Amino acid sequence: GAGVSQSPRYKVAKRGQDVALRCDPISGHVSLFWYQQALGQGPEFLTYFQNEAQLDKSGLPSDRFFAERPEGSVSTLKIQRTQQEDSAVYLCASSSDRQGAQYFGPGTRLLVL
Amino acid sequence: AQSVTQLDSQVPVFEEAPVELRCNYSSSVSVYLFWYVQYPNQGLQLLLKYLSGSTLVKGINGFEAEFNKSQTSFHLRKPSVHISDTAEYFCAVSDKGYQLTFGKGTKLSVIP
Numbered sequence: 115g116a117g118v119s120q121s122p123r124y125k126v127a128k129r130g131q132d133v134a135l136r137c138d139p140i141s142g143h144v145s146l147f148w149y150q151q152a153l154g155q156g157p158e159f160l161t162y163f164q165n166e167a168q169l170d171k172s173g174l175p176s177d178r179f180f181a182e183r184p185e186g187s188v189s190t191l192k193i194q195r196t197q198q199e200d201s202a203v204y205l206c207a208s209s210s211d212r213q214g215a216q217y218f219g220p221g222t223r224l225l226v227l
Numbered sequence: 228a229q230s231v232t233q234l235d236s237q238v239p240v241f242e243e244a245p246v247e248l249r250c251n252y253s254s255s256v257s258v259y260l261f262w263y264v265q266y267p268n269q270g271l272q273l274l275l276k277y278l279s280g281s282t283l284v285k286g287i288n289g290f291e292a293e294f295n296k297s298q299t300s301f302h303l304r305k306p307s308v309h310i311s312d313t314a315e316y317f318c319a320v321s322d323k324g325y326q327l328t329f330g331k332g333t334k335l336s337v338i339p
Contacts, residue, residue, distance in 0.1 A: 120270075145325060147325070149327075154331075155331055155332075156319075157271070157327075159327065159328070162326065170326070173326075205271065207271075209325075215276050216327060218263070218272070219270050220268075220269055220270040221269075
């Protein structure tokens with residue numbers, strides 16, 4: 115079946131611009147995760163949804179970062195007033211349950227100029 | 228808190244030779260362990276996972292890993308590598324919750 119998809123794959127933003135990154139999880143997966151991967155580093159946890167409920171947002175680096183999953187399927191990660199330090203690959207993952215293996219999308223590579 | 232250490236940032240190996248990528252973790256509780264592979268400009272693909280049971284776990288593409296609780300290790304091995312195995316490999320741990328903590332990755336380069 116179809117895997118996790120993310121769009122756009124690449125995004126160039128000017129500093130101060132707002133961006134929205136989309137994630138389509140595997141159909142039927144109740145758990146959805148966002149990670150941030152800086153250049154040369156492993157992914158770092160940002161936030162976790164179970165269905166439409168955001169159960170953990172402890173990894174969001176600032177109040178400029180906001181994530182939602184209003185219908186328990188597609189999720190959007192929004193970054194307001196982007197800064198250069200926001201440049202990274204943003205990975206979305208989904209899982210059939212909170213403790214199971216997570217399946218990752220291809221990521222969105224964000225470059226803030 | 229949990230953490231993952233991947234001891235080698237880069238590992239070059241000749242084609243058809245064996246390889247071991249090392250991973251050590253620290254956690255105050257029991258954990259689940261994972262290895263993911265990342266090809267250039269792609270997302271992470273699950274290679275294998277340890278949840279419970281047998282400490283020797285077999286994954287895709289001929290990879291296997293062994294969970295060693297006393298040494299808090301989960302090293303990844305393959306008896307004979309191919310050019311197509313060139314990629315970056317990430318070890319990850321979960322304390323049976325949901326948040327994955329990743330190591331910094333090991334870049335495997337297979338030399339023809």
